[in-house]
Amino acid sequence: MALRVIRLIAPSGATALKGVNVAPKACVHTSPARSLRYGWLAYALGERTTPRLKHHSKIITVDGNLCSGKGALAQKLADKLGMLYMPEADTFYLDRRTGEKELLPVDFNGMCSLERFYAEPKAADGNSYRLQMWMYTMRVLQYADALEHLLTTGQGVILERSPFSDFVFLDAMLKEGYIRKECVQHYNEIKGISICEFLPPHLAIYVDLPAEEVHRKMTQSGQNVALSYLKGIEDSYKNSFLPLISETSELLAYDASKAQDVERVAEDIEYLKFEKGPWLEQDDVTFHHMRMLVEDKQRVSTLTHIPKFLPEITIGAHDYDEKYYAYKSLPGKKYAPGYNADVGDKHIWLK
Template sequence: MALRVVRLFVPTGAAAFRAGAAVRTAGIHTSTVRNLRYGWWAYALGERTTPRFKENSKIFCIDGNLASGKGALAQKLADKMGMLYMPEPDVHYLDKMTGEKVPLDTSYNGNCSLEKFYMDPKASDGNSYRLQSWMYLMRLLQYTDAIEHLLTTGQGVVLERSPFSDLVFVEAMFKQGYIRKECVDHYNEVKSVSLCEFLPPHLVIYVDSPAEEVQKKLNASGKPYLQKVQIDYLKSIETSYKKTFLPKISEESEVLAYDTTQAQDIERVAEDIDYLKFEKGPWIEQDDVTFHHMRMLVEDKQKVANMTAIPRYIPEVTIGAHEFDKGFYSFKSLPGKRYAEGYNEDAGDKGIWLK
């Protein structure tokens, strides 16, 4: 059993992102306490997705190497086109989904560390693959948040990377000897049974920044762990993008590529997007029926998370029953985690018996 399932916690919606959206959402779907959720009855009573779709009701993913300027481009593009910007998730993305006031301990967040990976990528405790496995789940959950937001509100979403491009890190890690072949096989199996359930992005924008330039930016960041990133690892990421990911994703999604200077010209990028016809990929084959089933899936975050927990033993991410039990009760002992939200006296909830 993978460590990630210790938290039987995953919320049923992307409330944090929807709360900040200026676009009107479907009334049957949105409630402060989520008593009225989108479901079979909503569809039966006439709730439909396609009437909300506009020209920019799409999902764009901005990809590129570390420190390539993805975030700046994604933010500017979202502002320019009236879309929602979702920054790249970190290991604590789940804490943001569940509305934690402060990030929980890493033992409840994949038991991994990005800083440790950069400082010691070949750590014997399996941190490197545990991090990669956890980050795939975080990207997958964020991607379902993006799809849910799109289908619920009609507002498009701009993401930094996605679970579709996550493979570039696995290939780079394996090439540099950071993870074992068994880890790659495990990752590919997880991805084969999970990612196939979701529609790919409409557009992928690749920011091409040479590995040497990336390393200079990382060294100038002032963060010691980023200064430890090896140039060979950065080159492997760049190679994987160009030889594996971009050729594959171009079969179903539109692809645009810019160097770091061109990516700063947001007017040019927006103009290039206007010329795209978006006539490829599975999105054009969808209708209200298929969107209904997709909405049902993406709002069930626990079901999405369960897709990544396959019954395969691999030391880096597998734990025993006793360790699982210990982690589960440890999580339940945290303030506000024993019962449903609003019913925990230790978290300061009042009037519990009147609710």
């Protein structure tokens, strides 16, 4: 399952994130393998993060149940505050991030399916937990992208959900019997060694829409999701996530109707003093180490994988080899980006 993540050769955040209006900078070398990036030398030569951080240099996450309107709020709020909007990561986040012309098969994207989860949440092959674990990994990578963008450009970022709130789906799955307790233990172990490496959001916004209303809207759109599962997500948000995130981040909560008033939400944000959380303890040294981490996506991805046997996510050596060579046989995947003649890369020997 980890094949695409562990072997990912990711571009820097400045080139990977789409729709970001950042002025181009001079480069010593512009080939795909040697683009100029931030590192120890840049820091030694005086590159610092704090001078570019302004009033709206914040990480804001917008959370809520399915179909709660959080996406519309996040996008409008980003436009209002001049921040970067990052839509919720899905199972194909890697493909979109690396600019694949066509989305790759699920064999190279977690070997899981959201559609199958809705149709068969108790699938015997462990699809539900593979989906949950893969989505956590995608959210970690997206959050690293958000931090990299903030520290590199100073522009704030608004995301839909984050790895800090991802566990609400795990809680609901366990309650419904979709996954085993061993899966929860594995998830908590992974989360314990990964989430601690990142600073929490400055602000978490929660959009409250009753599970019954969510169920009605999803049924009308043709999605068959159990009401009890949606209720489990709502309960986990209110009983676990909100009390937990309020310890380190500012918190604003609105019912779905009031969340449509973007002007009011923006005004409420302006009144916040942001006087709590680990962001207050940071300086250029800690920002340097954080920036070094989040720009190295291979290092980030390894935080979400441990050598532990779990039937739901473990594949045998023969299956691994089969998928590895199948991936390498795809157009443009045999060598590093920019070095594959089969997709039209030119002047390879001069790079």
